[in-house]
Amino acid sequence: MKHTRRSRTSRLAWLAIPVAAGLTLAGCSSSVSTGKEPQTITFAYGATNDQDKAAYDGLAKAFEAENKGVTITTQNLPVQSYGTTIATRVQGGNAPDTFFAEGGTGQAQSILPWAKSGLVLPLNDASITKNMPDSAKNLYTYNGKIYGVPLGTQLNGVIYNDELAQSIGVKIDVSTSLDDIIAQCGKARDAGKTVYGLAGSTFQNNGILAVGIATSTVYGPDKDWNTKRAQNKVTFAGSKGWTTALESVKKMYDAGCFQDGATSAGFDALTNGASSGKILGFFAPSGAAQQIMQAAGGHVKLVALPVGAPDGTKTFLSLSADQGVTVSAKTKSPKLATDFLSYIISDKGQEAYSKEIGSIPVNVKNDSTLLPQYAGIKDEIAKNDTRGYAPTEWPNAKIYTDLGNGVQGILTGQMTVKQVLQQMDTDWG
Incomplete structure (x- = not known):
């Protein structure tokens, strides 16, 4: 929960609790790429426990269910070495199509240094721009372009x-x-x-x-x-x-x-x-x-x-909404990968993932989207008494x-x- 990484997998890597859980996401509309690009992409992450894995895999399966003919192959990489492993693959040009990364700077898997080096894909989808919360924009934006989306807020x-x-x-x-x-x-x-x-x-x-x-x-x-x-x-x-x-x-x-x-x-x-x-x-x-x-x-x-x-x-x-997902600039399916990230940051994707993993949706619409453990701080969240x-x-x-x-x-x-x-x-x- 880092410090080669300040992510959940660094701040919370100790929480290796064997929890079996599934994630069912409600349907939402999303566009599917057409044409010649491959309709199979990879999604890599480092899960700290079974619940994390179920949440990540659930996002992939839910997107597949909404987009017939699409396949997302998940890769659960060793959590303790995830930061250095993914950074090596990104630098080597053989990164997964989509993968867990950190917004901001100063970490082994930070998105903005990769954006500066042209190693991750700019995301031009209008729904991503619309759903990106103002509080998280600085973590995922370089030279006016968005290069990743947050998974939720902690x-x-x-x-x-x-x-x-x-x-x-x-x-x-x-x-x-x-x-x-x-x-x-x-x-x-x-x-x-x-x-x-x-x-x-x-x-x-x-x-x-x-x-x-x-x-x-x-x-x-x-x-x-x-x-x-x-x-x-x-x-x-x-x-x-x-x-x-x-x-x-x-x-x-x-x-x-x-x-x-x-x-x-x-x-x-x-x-x-x-x-x-x-x-x-x-x-x-x-x-x-x-x-x-x-x-x-x-x-x-x-x-x-x-x-x-x-x-x-x-x-x-x-x-913080620093835990996110980005797209490799080397992907052969940029439209499909972008669509997947668009789903992750959609209201339904955020709410369902947050309920499974215990976080807060990045765009809190009302108290109903907050889990019971946040009841004592909901007023502070509403008043934006946050940093x-x-x-x-x-x-x-x-x-x-x-x-x-x-x-x-x-x-x-x-x-x-x-x-x-x-x-x-x-x-x-």
Whole structure:
């Protein structure tokens, strides 16, 4: 869930839950290419579990059902090496016709650098332009042309067992400040639990926590902070908001908000802690809630929440539509491949995929398109009290890696907040 990749398969790669699920999509109209181009294309992805695979394969099968005579051959590539594998194939000119990729820049499978190099196909279909949400355009547009479509939107924050929390007298919702959360960590400890689980040995999990806080302390007050950093008008080390974000992580640690041994813990600590009721929540893209609930057979109810902001700071949701699909410039079926992406971003395609995978449709029309786990934040979504996932606009992968590793260093006393932020500035270049 990266950092060669900041996708679900990097931020959420640990969630290897064997969930068997199917995806049935309602019919919609879509045009089929005619003429001499082949009516068979490939669609590659890296599924973290059976539910992911069912969702991707379901998109392909639903499109086939709407377009008789068309075949989409899916390829499930190893998730841990997906970013480097697909990048090698794209650079080598033998990429799949369509494939999972990341909007933005700075990742092994980022779409915009490929667009700049002419390696992926510009998408000129009017329905794609119409359905592309304004909030995601910058992640998929280069020189005025669109080169990919988002699969859905994720909240990057906390997966939280509210029923378990309230049973021990802990109350956290979208309005709870980080200071109020920290004040309740002792109560959770007294009940033999911790408010949060942290896989502190993994830069991905540390990173999503740090960015979750910085969404409010940095990007809430200044949504253009990344642009200003690119113009050398601001720095990580000189930013009060970034300093506050990392200092807040240390405050959470000192208050016992994370489980014992958090700094050396892996992702298994989260799955084991959640399944045993030892932790109330953990940091992950919101799709994890759906996957865990389905794996538990409906016996567990989880909600998705943002990471709370410190007192005096407004909490903003971190929403990202960076997980998407693009088309190889080498495809022999450009019209058919474009039609497939047009279906993915259509209202019916988005709603059905989002329900299966647990994400949010990129074009939320009303509350009925939101899954129950988003009930507590629907007003914030409607008010657009949101920011994107900041690292999708960073120029390279090392910045996020060093942020996540730096958080571990701060918690173990091996690094200071200033040293971590200075390293991030060096990485930016």
